[in-house]
Amino acid sequence: MRTVRVSLGDRSYPILVGPGLLARLGPECARLGLGRRCAVITDSQVGPRFAKAALESLGAAGFDAVVITVPAGETSKALPVVGRCYDQLAAHRLERKSFIVALGGGVVGDLAGFVAATYLRGIPFIQVPTTLLAQVDSSVGGKVGVNLKAGKNLVGAFHQPRLVLCDLAAFGSLPEREFRAGLAEVIKYGIIHDPALFRRLERDLDRILAREESVLGAVVARCCAIKADVVGQDETESGVRTTLNFGHTIGHGLEAISAYGRYLHGEAISIGQVAAAHLSLRTGFSASDVARVRELFVRAGLPVTVRLTASQRIKLFAAMRLDKKVSDGAVRFVLAQRIGGVVWGQQVPDADVQGALDKVAE
Amino acid sequence: MRTVRVSLGDRSYPILVGPGLLARLGPECARLGLGRRCAVITDSQVGPRFAKAALESLGAAGFDAVVITVPAGETSKALPVVGRCYDQLAAHRLERKSFIVALGGGVVGDLAGFVAATYLRGIPFIQVPTTLLAQVDSSVGGKVGVNLKAGKNLVGAFHQPRLVLCDLAAFGSLPEREFRAGLAEVIKYGIIHDPALFRRLERDLDRILAREESVLGAVVARCCAIKADVVGQDETESGVRTTLNFGHTIGHGLEAISAYGRYLHGEAISIGQVAAAHLSLRTGFSASDVARVRELFVRAGLPVTVRLTASQRIKLFAAMRLDKKVSDGAVRFVLAQRIGGVVWGQQVPDADVQGALDKVAE
Numbered sequence: 226m227r228t229v230r231v232s233l234g235d236r237s238y239p240i241l242v243g244p245g246l247l248a249r250l251g252p253e254c255a256r257l258g259l260g261r262r263c264a265v266i267t268d269s270q271v272g273p274r275f276a277k278a279a280l281e282s283l284g285a286a287g288f289d290a291v292v293i294t295v296p297a298g299e300t301s302k303a304l305p306v307v308g309r310c311y312d313q314l315a316a317h318r319l320e321r322k323s324f325i326v327a328l329g330g331g332v333v334g335d336l337a338g339f340v341a342a343t344y345l346r347g348i349p350f351i352q353v354p355t356t357l358l359a360q361v362d363s364s365v366g367g368k369v370g371v372n373l374k375a376g377k378n379l380v381g382a383f384h385q386p387r388l389v390l391c392d393l394a395a396f397g398s399l400p401e402r403e404f405r406a407g408l409a410e411v412i413k414y415g416i417i418h419d420p421a422l423f424r425r426l427e428r429d430l431d432r433i434l435a436r437e438e439s440v441l442g443a444v445v446a447r448c449c450a451i452k453a454d455v456v457g458q459d460e461t462e463s464g465v466r467t468t469l470n471f472g473h474t475i476g477h478g479l480e481a482i483s484a485y486g487r488y489l490h491g492e493a494i495s496i497g498q499v500a501a502a503h504l505s506l507r508t509g510f511s512a513s514d515v516a517r518v519r520e521l522f523v524r525a526g527l528p529v530t531v532r533l534t535a536s537q538r539i540k541l542f543a544a545m546r547l548d549k550k551v552s553d554g555a556v557r558f559v560l561a562q563r564i565g566g567v568v569w570g571q572q573v574p575d576a577d578v579q580g581a582l583d584k585v586a587e
Numbered sequence: 588m589r590t591v592r593v594s595l596g597d598r599s600y601p602i603l604v605g606p607g608l609l610a611r612l613g614p615e616c617a618r619l620g621l622g623r624r625c626a627v628i629t630d631s632q633v634g635p636r637f638a639k640a641a642l643e644s645l646g647a648a649g650f651d652a653v654v655i656t657v658p659a660g661e662t663s664k665a666l667p668v669v670g671r672c673y674d675q676l677a678a679h680r681l682e683r684k685s686f687i688v689a690l691g692g693g694v695v696g697d698l699a700g701f702v703a704a705t706y707l708r709g710i711p712f713i714q715v716p717t718t719l720l721a722q723v724d725s726s727v728g729g730k731v732g733v734n735l736k737a738g739k740n741l742v743g744a745f746h747q748p749r750l751v752l753c754d755l756a757a758f759g760s761l762p763e764r765e766f767r768a769g770l771a772e773v774i775k776y777g778i779i780h781d782p783a784l785f786r787r788l789e790r791d792l793d794r795i796l797a798r799e800e801s802v803l804g805a806v807v808a809r810c811c812a813i814k815a816d817v818v819g820q821d822e823t824e825s826g827v828r829t830t831l832n833f834g835h836t837i838g839h840g841l842e843a844i845s846a847y848g849r850y851l852h853g854e855a856i857s858i859g860q861v862a863a864a865h866l867s868l869r870t871g872f873s874a875s876d877v878a879r880v881r882e883l884f885v886r887a888g889l890p891v892t893v894r895l896t897a898s899q900r901i902k903l904f905a906a907m908r909l910d911k912k913v914s915d916g917a918v919r920f921v922l923a924q925r926i927g928g929v930v931w932g933q934q935v936p937d938a939d940v941q942g943a944l945d946k947v948a949e
Contacts, residue, residue, distance in 0.1 A: 304670045311666075315737035315909060343705065346732065346743045346823075370708060375677035381708045382744065461708075547677060 227446040231365065231453040233460055236385045240365060240453065242446045244438055246392040247278050250326070250353060251286025257387050259349055260322030262289045264314055266337035270297040271329040271355050274398050279328055279353065290326075291317045295336065299480075299490070302332050302371045304380070310340045324349040324387070330356035330403070331363035331490060335378070338369030342384030352386040355395040357407025358491050361414070361448035362469075364389050366456040376547040377477045383461055391445055396436050401526075404436070406491025408525040409472075413498060414448045416518060417468045418455075420565030422447055427517070430524055467569040471559040472498030474545055475582075481544040482537055488528075495527035496585055503581040504573060505561040514564055532587040541582075542575065589808040593727065593815040595822055598747045602727060602815065604808045606800055608754040609640050612688070612715060613648025619749050621711055622684030625652045626676055628699035632659040633691040633717050636760050641690050641715065652688075653679045657698065661842070661852070664694050664733045666742070672702045686711040686749070692718035692765070693725035693852060697740070700731030704746030714748040717757040719769025720853050723776070723810035724831075726751050728818040738909040739839045745823055753807055758798050763888075766798070768853025770887040771834075775860060776810045778880060779830045780817075782927030784809055789879075792886055829931040833921040834860030836907055837944075843906035844899055850890075857889035858947055864923060865943040866935055871924040879926065894949040903944075904937065 226243035241253070254263070263283065267276050272294045283290040293313045295301040314325075327337035327350060334352055341350035352364035370381020396404065408426075415423030425444070426433070432440045452469065459466040476497030480488055488496075502510060502518040522529050533541065545556050556578075558571045588605030603615070616625070625645065629638050634656045645652040655675045657663040676687075689699035689712060696714055703712035714726035732743020758766060770788075777785030787806070788795070794802045814831065821828040838859030842850055850858075864872060864880040884891050895903065907918050918940075920933045 304666060304673075308666045311735055311742055312737065315735055315741060318909065343732075343742050343744055345741060346730070346745055368708070370705075373673055373677055375674065379677060379707060380673055380705050382705055383708055547680065 227442060229446055229449045229453050231385070232457040233385060238385060238387055238389065240389040240391060240449045242360075242391040242393065242442060242449065244393045244442075246390045247275060247353065247394070248282055250279055250351070250390060251282035251284070251288060253388055253390065254283065254288065254324070254326075254351060255286045257349070259324045259387070260320060261287065262317065262319055262323040263326060264291050264293055264317060264319060264323070265326040265328050266293045266295065266310060266333060266340065267328040268295050268297040268301065268330075268333050271333065275328055275355060275395065279326060283326070295333070297332075299332055299372070302336050304371060306336060307340055307371055310336070311344055314340070314344050319344070319348065321345050321348060324351060326351045326353055327364075327386075328353045328355065329359070330354065331359045334359050334364050335369050335381075336371060338367075338384055338386070339371055339381055342369055342382035347384060349387045350384070352389040354389065354391060356399055356403055357396060357445070358403070358410050360391040360445050361407065362410040362452065364391070365449055365452045367460065376481050376544060379547070391449070393438055393442055393445065396441065403489065405434075405526045406489040408433070409491035409495040409498070409522070409527055411444060411448055412521055412525065413469075413471055413494070414451045416498065416561055416564055417471050417559070417567045418451050418565060419447070420563075423521075423564050427521060430521070434525070465569075468559050468567050471561070471567055472501045474548055474556060474558055475500045475541075477548055478541045478544040479531060481547075482540045492528050495522045496529060496531050498522065499529045500581040500585045501558065502561060503584040504558060504577060507573070507577070508560040508568055508571065509562040510560070514561070517564065530585050530587045533582065538579070538582065542578075589804060591808055591811045591815050593747070594819040595747060600747060600749050600751065602751040602753060602811045604722075604753040604755065604804060604811065606755045606804075608752045609637060609715065609757070610644055612641055612713070612752060613644035613646070613650060615750055615752065616645065616650065616686070616713060617648045619711070621686045621749070622682060623649065623651050624679065624681055624685040625650050625688060626655050626679060626681060626685070627652055627688040627690050628655045628657065628672060628695060628702065629690040630657050630659040630663065630692075630695050633695065637690055637717060637757065641688060645688070657695070661694055661734070664698050666733060668698060669702055669733055672698070673706055676702070676706050681706065681710065683707050683710055686713060688713045688715055689726075690715045690717065691721070692716065693721045696721050696726050697731050697743075698733060700729075700746055700748070701733055701743055704731055704744035709746060711749045712746070714751040716751065716753060718761055718765055719758060719807070720765070720772050722753040722807050723769065724772040724814065726753070727811055727814045729822065738843050738906055741909070751811075753811070755800055755804055755807065758803065765851065767796075767888045768851040770795070771853035771857040771860065771884070771889055773806060773810055774883055774887065775831075775833055775856070776813045778860065778923055778926055779833050779921070779929045780813050780927060781809070782925075785883075785926050789883060792883070796887070827931070829919075830921050830929050833923070833929055834863045836910055836918060836920055837862045837903075839910055840903045840906040841893060843909075844902045854890050857884045858891060858893050860884065861891045862943040862947045863920065865946040866920060866939060867923040869935070869939070870922040870930055870933065872922070876923070876926055892947050892949045895944065900941070900944065904940075
């Protein structure tokens with residue numbers, strides 16, 4: 226088992242990475258001195274696979290746990306679902322010292338984290354991410370929230386978990402499409418921060434796609450360590466944390482205009498990162514860098530092109546302007562200078578964004 | 588104009604108290620270095636009276652303000668209304684540096700504050716309380732939130748305003764019932780913290796009910812100073828801040844079982860405080876203290892009795908157990924030792940609570 230620490234003063238917490246960690250959920254929660262009651266929020270895909278083991282581990286450690294199951298998919302990251310979770314927490318008499326366990330992928334983590342951030346003005350929560358994407362990205366760093374019709378993650382809070390348990394055994398049952406979507410965030414860490422990780426991905430991609438536990442454990446822990454480092458420097462995203470949004474401005478826009486249904490998040494930011502790589506020619510990226518980035522996404526089985534009508538392009542620009550990263554009306558991009566190094570807060574003329582979209586057009 | 592400062596490190600802010608302050612809204616916001624866009628959230632009663640003046644002051648100071656109007660009344664403190672506010676903020680393209688002005692009573696302040704706490708993971712907001720209750724209580728201290736069917740304020744956040752503007756001229760148009768309801772919180776400050784304030788209220792109540800600006804200015808500023816002091820010591824209500832809940836456990840319960848429609852908050856906590864005064868006989872309160880407390884609420888025209896059926900009593904106990912102040916399943920009360928001094932975290936046998944309810948039964 227590997228341990229990565231997120232250093233945020235009295236809100237610091239560990240990320241545990243290893244196979245079979247779900248069985249340790251109860252004992253690990255017991256070490257945190259939380260209240261006896263808790264709620265496990267999960268979804269209709271993950272619940273049938275893992276909720277029983279979570280409940281057993283919590284029960285054996287003396288916790289009184291209930292399960293709240295939401296429909297699987299991005300459409301559950303919505304206010305009416307938040308409201309139904311609140312009602313169930315109230316029905317089960319959760320108190321201020323009670324806690325929530327988010328058992329599932331990024332959708333469940335973001336939703337359950339937002340519920341935890343706001344129920345009784347905030348109760349503790351534990352992340353048990355079961356997808357690759359959630360383990361390397363969304364479960365770490367305390368960004369929680371839900372979508373509005375107008376845009377992704379427009380509502381939310383910063384609420385750090387007390388513990389993140391990354392059980393590598395969860396990947397065994399992860400559908401191929403979701404696993405590959407998670408690789409989009411893994412590749413991102415290489416582009417923004419770590420050329421050695423990028424080279425390792427180029428070298429070991431086949432072993433990763435075969436889900437070899439030894440390679441995966443090292444890669445997941447490395448991604449978590451990069452994220453923990455960035456979050457420790459800039460919790461509320463006023464500076465370096467924005468680099469984690471590489472490829473996300475266009476990616477979020479694509480998700481918004483397709484009503485969060487067509488693409489998995491990792492697929493949308495795969496296209497977004499390839500477009501951002503093209504845009505990065507203005508900040509020092511070379512044509513061969515763009516080609517390496519594109520090639521790795523292609524080998525990972527991720528989409529790198531999109532078909533957009535003229536009216537969809539207009540909607541995409543409107544959605545990007547609603548993105549949280551907008552400041553003074555201007556969309557700001559994270560752009561790469563080289564593989565392993567990025568700059569943020571870059572204003573880019575609309576015409577250049579259109580040009581990058583042409584490059585990823587089908 | 589009086590100024591009271593809330594000291595919370597880099598989240599400190601001033602409370603300004605005086606007549607005609609609404610006209611200073613724009614210039615005061617300009618001093619805070621906020622973004623150009625803002626939304627004034629108000630309700631259907633307050634909006635027609637004050638929104639125009641707020642917009643003019645903001646506009647003259649260079650801000651681009653829009654007005655969002657919600658129905659007047661406690662029923663607007665609900666998730667669907669929060670959702671409609673979010674949608675309007677998105678439609679008006681509010682960004683992270685944009686801000687919200689809460690223009691109205693406690694309902695508007697709590698609702699708008701929660702919207703500000705969670706939109707884009709938190710944007711700045713300004714409190715412009717127009718009722719006595721909001722000026723002396725809910726606008727100060729950063730507790731924001733909405734109700735669930737299961738209980739009052741069960742969803743929320745701690746999100747401090749950047750500024751509180753208490754315009755005493757707003758009382759001119761405040762309905763008599765609402766003004767008197769505000770006195771319930773004013774009297775509370777005397778009971779929990781300040782025997783001199785309590786005596787002043789006994790002496791000057793008629794002048795206060797006549798809304799004499801000189802007396803009111805001093806009383807509002809004194810209440811804000813007490814609240815600022817308590818909040819500065821204990822922002823997140825882990826200790827002394829709970830004393831502000833004197834009378835609120837039973838009061839919130841009464842509001843919950845009447846579906847937040849029958850009583851104004853001040854009316855419910857008037858009954859709650861009289862019941863808490865009876866319970867306080869166990870912590871040192873004398874029968875004459877109880878009589879003084881009851882008498883002052885009666886003179887202020889506030890209800891001190893309630894008619895409850897047996898089944899309503901059962902519901903009231905269930906609602907109290909859902910209160911946020913519950914810990915390890917036990918309801919905790921704030922009880923008075925004398926006028927001007929209280930203790931908190933007091934467990935009280937159900938039979939004694941029933942006894943106190945008998946005392947306030949019609």
